[in-house]
Amino acid sequence: MLYDLRRADARIKWLVTCLLATFGLSYVFGALMVALYAGFTPKRVAATYAGREMSMTMPPETTLVVEHPMSMAEFARPEVHAVDTDLLIQDTHVHVPMYGIFAAALSLVVVGLSLPRGRALSLITLLFAAPWLDFAGMWLTKFASPRFAIVTLVGGWAMGAGYLVVAALAVQQMWFSRERS
Amino acid sequence: MNLLFRAAAIAAVLHITPAVVLVKRPDAVQALLPGAEAYFAREVHLSNSDAHRLHLAVDWSPEDGVLTFYGGKTGSVVVGLLEFVRVDSPHGPIEVAVGFTPEGTVRGVIVTKATVETKPWVLEAVGAGLGERYRGLKPGDRPTGAAAIAGRAGNLAEYIAGEVDKGVARALAAYGAFYRGAKS
Numbered sequence: 600m601l602y603d604l605r606r607a608d609a610r611i612k613w614l615v616t617c618l619l620a621t622f623g624l625s626y627v628f629g630a631l632m633v634a635l636y637a638g639f640t641p642k643r644v645a646a647t648y649a650g651r652e653m654s655m656t657m658p659p660e661t662t663l664v665v666e667h668p669m670s671m672a673e674f675a676r677p678e679v680h681a682v683d684t685d686l687l688i689q690d691t692h693v694h695v696p697m698y699g700i701f702a703a704a705l706s707l708v709v710v711g712l713s714l715p716r717g718r719a720l721s722l723i724t725l726l727f728a729a730p731w732l733d734f735a736g737m738w739l740t741k742f743a744s745p746r747f748a749i750v751t752l753v754g755g756w757a758m759g760a761g762y763l764v765v766a767a768l769a770v771q772q773m774w775f776s777r778e779r780s
Numbered sequence: 781m782n783l784l785f786r787a788a789a790i791a792a793v794l795h796i797t798p799a800v801v802l803v804k805r806p807d808a809v810q811a812l813l814p815g816a817e818a819y820f821a822r823e824v825h826l827s828n829s830d831a832h833r834l835h836l837a838v839d840w841s842p843e844d845g846v847l848t849f850y851g852g853k854t855g856s857v858v859v860g861l862l863e864f865v866r867v868d869s870p871h872g873p874i875e876v877a878v879g880f881t882p883e884g885t886v887r888g889v890i891v892t893k894a895t896v897e898t899k900p901w902v903l904e905a906v907g908a909g910l911g912e913r914y915r916g917l918k919p920g921d922r923p924t925g926a927a928a929i930a931g932r933a934g935n936l937a938e939y940i941a942g943e944v945d946k947g948v949a950r951a952l953a954a955y956g957a958f959y960r961g962a963k964s
Contacts, residue, residue, distance in 0.1 A: 658845050662827045662958070669819040669850060703816045 604711035605772045606741040615708055619766045622701060626762055633755065636680040642693075644752060645745035646679045648737045650688070687741060691734055698730035698758075705765045710766050722764065729757035799842025799873065800899050803892045805864070809850065812862045813887050816852025821889050824958045838946075838953045847954050858882055863954060865891065865947040868888050874940070876947030878914075884960050886917040889948055894940075904937035905929055905944070914948050919956025923948040 604615060633639065637647040682690065706723045714722070736751030803811075809819070824847040826834065835841050842848075843866070851857045862879040872895030879887040889911050894902045908929040917923060925948070926941035933941070 657824050658831060659827050660827060662830045663825040665823045665825070667821055667823075669821045671806050671809070671819070674809050674850075680799075761853070 602711050603713065604708070604769060605776050605778050607711065607773070615711075615769060615773065618704060618710070619769060620640055622705070622762060623766060626759060630759070636684075639752065641746075641748040641752060643679075644736075644748035645740055646681075648682055648740040648748065648751070649745040651739055682737070684741065687737060691737075695730060695734060698733075699727075702726040702730065705762065708769050712765075712772055713776075714768070722761065725757060726761045726765070729754050729761055732757060791846060799893050799895055801893055802899065802902065803877075803890050805877075805892060808864075808877040808890045808892050809852070809862065811890060812877060813850075813852030813860045817855070818853045820851045820853070822851065822959070826882055826958070829858065834953060834957065835956070837951045840946075840950045840953075842954070847958055849955070849959050860887055861923050861955070863951045865950045865954075866930070867943045867947045867950075869898070869943050874898060874902065874943055874947070876944055876951070878948055878951035878955075879880055880955060882884075884918055884955070886914045886948070886952070889914040889944065891944060898940055901934075901936040901940040902944075904933050905941040908933035908937060910941050910944060917948070917952060919952045919960065921952065923952070 604612065615668055672765075690733075705726050709722050709726070711758050712719065732754030733751055734754070736747050736749070736754055739747035739750060809816075813819070826842070826845045826847065831841055831845050847863070847864055849861050851861045858935070860879055860881055862877055865876050865878060867874050867876065874891060874894035874895075877890045877892050879889070881887045891902050891906065905925075908930070910925045910929055911927040913925040914923055923945040925945050926938050929941055930938055
């Protein structure tokens with residue numbers, strides 16, 4: 600095959616390396632952002648996406664007043680960042696095309712790697728399936744059951760794993776393989 | 781390619797930047813309820829008609845139809861009350877803490893949350909004295925913080941001050957109708 604990253608011009612190798620490094624940086628900050636706003640446990644993800652919509656109650660017939668004591672610690676308790684349907688629509692609209700571009704770029708790197716056809720196809724499938732799982736999990740958590748939060752976590756970890764596998768293979772084959780030109 | 785750039789530009793415009801805590805809630809509570817030794821929360825679960833009344837007054841409905849007033853006490857004496865009000869803007873939400881004296885006038889206003897994008901505008905507005913402009917307001921008064929800092933701060937600071945005005949107006953309306961009104 601003409602497109603082989605092991606034998607590619609050094610400029611192409613450098614371009615791919617820079618692309619992978621830039622994606623890596625964005626993935627690290629993406630993970631930090633997830634930690635800040637959604638969390639890495641099914642419970643926190645479910646609280647973020649299922650939110651109060653799952654347990655929404657009807658307004659009372661007449662206005663009710665409930666009073667209870669508060670401690671300063673309760674004021675300091677971190678608030679759950681809730682993503683309502685409108686925000687999830689916007690997030691899906693903004694993130695999914697970007698994830699598609701990321702998956703496509705990483706898939707182009709996969710195509711240039713020396714891998715058996717089946718493994719390359721599996722890797723490309725993983726790269727595109729991960730964001731689908733991520734967002735499918737969010738929507739299912741909101742409208743089906745909070746238990747689907749695990750799907751979002753699987754999707755997120757799959758995205759990270761896919762990137763790491765591609766980056767490791769590419770760097771190894773481009774810069775450390777014996778067959779490189 | 782042109783379509784791609786346009787899509788990216790639209791995505792960038794629509795993407796709301798993350799929330800930033802400017803003042804932690806406990807710090808705002810201590811500043812707006814000075815001297816309080818104990819605290820309480822009064823949750824007012826609005827009926828449909830009361831929620832509609834509030835919406836007509838200030839074009840706003842509280843989250844889940846529940847207004848929460850936080851009070852501070854020294855012994856059995858109430859030293860004040862405060863509300864945290866969220867205002868959604870096209871640049872993301874801000875949160876405004878509005879404190880009231882026991883007499884029912886505004887003791888102070890603190891912007892507790894903004895976004896990465898709006899934080900510098902809020903800081904500029906506060907630096908121009910926005911927080912001082914609300915002191916002494918009572919239910920029925922109209923907050924005019926944005927107008928008060930006009931000419932002393934940039935356009936974006938004046939714009940965000942208008943959003944703070946909305947938060948204060950909501951707090952005044954809620955307090956007047958559902959706290960002070962309910963007590964009398």
